Amino acid sequence: MTLSGRWMGLAIRPVHDGRRQGDETGRFAAAAILLPLMVLSASGHARAAERSLPAGVEQVYRAETSRIRGFDPVRVGDVTSIHAISKVYETLLQYAYLDRPYRVEPLLAEALPDVSPDGLEYLFRIRRGIFFQDDPCFAGGRGRELTADDFVYSIKRVADQKNASGGYWAFRGRIVGLDAFREASASVAPTDYDSPVEGLKATDRYCLRIRLTRPYSQLPFVLAMHYAAAVPREAVEYYGADFINHPVGTGPFILKSWRRNYRMEYVRNPKWRETGRQDAYPSSGEAADATFGLLADAGRPVPFIDRIVEYVISDGSTQWLMFLAGELDVSGVSPDNWDAVFTADGRLNEALAKRGVRVHAMPQLNTYYVGFNMDDPVVGGNRALRQALTCAFDAEQWVRFHRGRVVRAVGPIPPGVSGYDPAATGAFPFDLERARERLQEAGYPGGRDPSTGRRLELTLELGAADASTRETAELLGAFFDRIGVALRPSYNNRPAFFSKLEQRRAQMFLLNWVADYPDPQNFLQLFYSPNASPGPNRTNYRDPEYDRLYEAAETLPNGPERLELCRTMVRMVMEDCPWIFLHHPVSYGLSHRRISNYKPHDFPYGMIKYVRVDERPAPVPQGGLRGPDSGD
């Protein structure tokens, strides 16, 4: 199980246990937050005062990318492609760039939707004066205005079985009549997009009404996903199967050239200037944002960048050398270049610091845990044993072993999601004395199993057998050894591992969960009993009271009442210890001096419009820094 982050259109992708635990990867990257860990070198904010850019110098952003599958928002779901799509297409709602915990804000909608008191009806008003880019698919080649019908059409496309969209899970059983539309689309005949779907209606040109089958407070997050982006029907019909290669959107950039598996180039969408569209840089954020100069551009029109050039570079060392040479503006930090970036005590290497390279660290929306199978006769029915093992987990040493690349987890919910409590210490923090007491209470005094007379032996299932997984398991074994319990690691390949989990044959297992959206429900569902294996509740945790609270929280709108329910559920889980909470991984990124307004985000799609490049007329002759993209 590896991890990763994604840095504004480049880099490292994790293999994770995402929704349905790793079965479908790449739908949603999860990555992170936040300022306590965001180390910015001094040079970044000093410049905040002189914001005006030299006139006539094209601002070019250069980055690395991987090969993409295409630009059809409905058919494509891998991280790299979502980055590409979200430069061109836009959604009704988007994540606020600077705010944490994450929240959604209107993008193509005028405001957040009006929700009916029963939570079943959402009314969106669409912004007027939003135009699609010019394209031969439109009459006269001139992009037309965006209407509510475009969203009806786009969401129907997700449901159309002929599109085989990977995004339908977010809509299944939620919108009245949409499942029936999906059934009908299975026939050989071309799908009839004019057939009405009751829950999806454009009541007038700028008004979209969505009716749900039951309350679904995560709908705003779903509508911020690229699957729900506004796609013009003309383009789909004009290009047919080739639509995937011809993006026609409303976004801040348009695709200028695309040389497959080599180079992609986007330029500022001229339609914005032509129609007078102005989107502003956020004027509020977290408390520390102003200190780091992230609010210096508050209220200014975005995007700041004129041109984005991305290269497909699969070789890690080439990427790194190009970053050093200034040919790429941002870079991830992989284990291979770790020691080239950081000194032994974890500080930025002096040579890089002198050049004004900045480090961005962000804990990801990703929780690693050791799960206990609650159906197992040894650990399942013995709460004191689980508590003893939780007390024996030495979080401080664990973080040290990972060389600061993780932050400790005290509960299932990672920082950056509402419901996370930074002050919490966990119900059973590391305490060997207490662990031994609990163990005695569990019926294993000194770790001895009275039925065999030998040490209690527990089996930990792992989904890989590589060196770092082995060492992780050995370290956990060393922790349990201190209270006299023997841990036997059992290494599997991924399919074997998941089949053991599904058949509930694993006693203990090491796993992680990456958030689909920044909502506590996404983590709390992992303890809801109807989700038990083969569902995402891999521990098969069952508690009628928990289930009751979970169901109550599902129907509540976001607010203090729901938050309180979530906190109660977290406390129940901490007390019952179906998991040992291990850590949230931190991913690292680097950016050059000329990049500003850069803040790591877990859902960074489309956020490139906020980033600023300060390209000076005469490039500083520094380590082979190139002028405005002259070489290609």
Next chain:
Amino acid sequence: MSVEGTIGPVPRGGTWAAVRHAVCGSRAARVCAGVIALFVAAALYGEAVYCWHRWRDQTPSYQRVHLDERYLPPSVLRRSRPTAESNTGTDQRPMGVRRLLYRPLGTDNLGRDVLQRLIQGARIAFLVGIITATIAIPIGTALGCLAGYFGGRVDDGIMWLNSTIAAIPGLLLVLAVAMVVGKGLTGVYLGIGLTTWVGLCRIVRAEVLKQREQGYVLAAKVLGYGSFRILFRHILPNVAHLALVTFSLRFPAAIGTEVFLSFLGIGAQGEPSWGVMLSNARLRLWQGAWWELTAVTLAIVLVVLAFNLLGDRLRDALDPRVS
């Protein structure tokens, strides 16, 4: 009256005399034998340590984690440091005392003693070598004898099996067997043992074909002995040296295969096999921790080289095709 003692081509004790001569005859061979003896001693010591901890139901010292002692470089004399473990009562080492040969080959990523793990690696390597040879040599010898002596359909059947197995890429077959049996050393034993008998089988068959035309076999037949008695009491001792040569050459090959499988994560599980150590140490090289990789590599090179050189000497002395 014992027939083989009087009319066989190799006089009684001839094989062993030749072995003794091959081992003691040259300085290089003596050095090789010495290296092997050293590794045998280490493996026996490792087995003793392993059994002791098993009997006491403890985590063995070579598995204990000391995060405060990560990446200690090799050193003859060093000052031991207080550790977090010493506060928790599981480790009672005196603090700050200079100690001779304390972690002489350094420590790994989890602060475990490289030397102790190297010795455990030798134990596993020798186990693999011996057990796989015990599986492969009897199979190869028996099938080779049967095919060579009886000929006809028996020969056809056995050689068909032989050719079929030989035609499958060896490592893939080992991997397949290891996958079916499950990860762990049992899979490695069976995987290597059940796939490497083919070479020996072919050599033994050829030799038996030659031997069965010899006068002593004819004499035994004239005396009215049964086929199996002739085959296993009279011919077998005269082809046994082939098994010995094969053993000395198969042994290092089996060790190499085990290291390879463990490196890939299919072999030893949760035990410090050389392959596991290599796979771990490889990740630490860029942090400057070269000693674990170096120590394991040297150990493998030494033991494989010693066995190969000695095996060559034995073959020179015993193999009729060479001599």
